[in-house]
Amino acid sequence: MKTLNELKDLFLKEVSEIKGTAFDFNYDLAEHPEISGQEFETVKKIFAILDNNNIKFEKELAGLPTAFRATIKEAPNSDVKIGIIMEFDALPEVGHACGHSASGSISLLSALALARLNEELDANIDLIGTPDEEVAGRKIDLANQGYFNDYNFVIMIHMNSQVTYPSLQFLALSDMEMNFTGATAHASASPWEGRNALNGAMLALHGMDMLRQHVKTDTRISSIITRGGESTNVVPGKAQVQTVMRSSSRAYLDEVIKKVKNCADGAALATETQVEYHPINADFADMKLNEPGIEAIRSVMRELNIPFEEDDKSMLGSSDIGNVSHVCPAFHPMLAITDKYLPLHSKEFADVMKSDHIKEVIENGAKIIGFFILTALKEPGLLDKIKTDFGKNNN
Structure with missing residues (x-):
């Protein structure tokens, strides 16, 4: 040999x-x-x-x-x-x-x-x-x-x-799609009859932005709005956000995911909309x-x-x-x-x-x-x- x-x-x-x-x-x-x-x-x-x-x-x-x-x-x-x-x-x-x-x-x-x-x-x-x-x-x-x-x-x-x-x-990575559902209405004639799904999505993003201050330094949260309404004179009844979360620890990432969902759940509650979550890719x-x-x-x-x-x-x-x-x-x-x-x-x-x-x-x-x-x-x-x-x- x-x-x-x-x-x-x-x-x-x-x-x-x-x-x-x-x-x-x-x-x-x-x-x-x-x-x-x-x-x-x-x-x-x-x-x-x-x-x-x-x-x-x-x-x-x-x-x-x-x-x-x-x-x-x-x-x-x-x-x-x-x-x-x-x-x-x-x-x-x-x-x-x-x-x-x-x-x-x-x-x-x-x-x-x-x-x-x-x-x-x-x-x-x-x-x-x-x-x-x-x-x-x-x-x-x-x-x-x-x-x-x-x-x-x-x-x-x-x-x-x-x-x-x-x-x-x-880093460990998870992504998800957040689908907000509200109620459409004429944005000028009767906006009070609508429930703005885009407001729910934006409020969720603001919550996630604030959350960044309180997660560990190697954690990343990044999001985009992929659907926000069809017309300016219609209260958006549907909105969609895609979010990617990363951390060096899978266990800690699972905690972050819960916190991110809390942001979206709270936003849905505040805007009287509903939110559902769906994974995009494998973790x-x-x-x-x-x-x-x-x-x-x-x-x-x-x-x-x-x-x-x-x-x-x-x-x-x-x-x-x-x-x-x-x-x-x-x-x-x-x-x-x-x-x-x-x-x-x-x-x-x-x-x-x-x-x-x-x-x-x-x-x-x-x-x-x-x-x-x-x-x-x-x-x-x-x-x-x-x-x-x-x-x-x-x-």
Whole structure:
């Protein structure tokens, strides 16, 4: 059996030989983005690459038309199972402004290189295609249906601007639709006969604004009015609000949801309207961090001379990989694509996906994933430490 350093050298050689495939894939996606849940041409391109590399794959995982699982390494006599997660959905109007063309290419490149080390690895390794992260969070479906249950860990890398982080703390997220119902009436001739549903919605928003002063600092409440009436001379009988709530703790988020509903219930009482609540999307869970694995990722970044800052445990975003982290150990480093700040989901961020510099980012990301997996397989006790930490944090 080869040593860890020998395996790393072989892995780097394979990355160097096949990285052009990943670069071309990134540029193709950047030029032809497909929004969440509509990634049909994208997965065809992925399947063609897998076919060309003699890698078997399963389509429509969990009944999702653009989800898949590819077998990178099969080891029937090994009980070690590792997953590389691949994202590839884009955003409306701004395309790959969250960097999924590059992060998906990182996952693809690391998987292809590891596949070429097949005989040297005593582990089962899969590439898991997870669509629609931006809207519905389809990793949640996969997690709920047990597709991540048997993995020792899973890993992917996301893009960031300016700063690289070995890990990130995502917030739990819930959203809801509030439907206010009142009574219509002529706004001038007989307004007293009406009950203004829009007033109920606006009063609820004012209550939520005041609530912000009294929630913990990592809690976020954001809302929009999506329906507020049909005509200015009619007292609105229907109004609708969409609200998103986040917090680093799922338990505390549940408390916040109750407080938000209290605001709306009180507004309905004050305006003599009624309010009903409906969820919009599945709940995103908070991210469970795994310190032994994160420390190994830090070591890999140091070895590869990739500068990073200590883990940002106050990240105020959310991702469906948080749900995965409650099922198995999950790692989600953030890799800087620029040395200056660019907002995620901006045209400027999307433009970097088409730049020449993104090649270096993709190659470095693949090296991080590959080196981390090889380290986990060869460093005595690391897999056990990851498992123990996961069990401790999930009790």
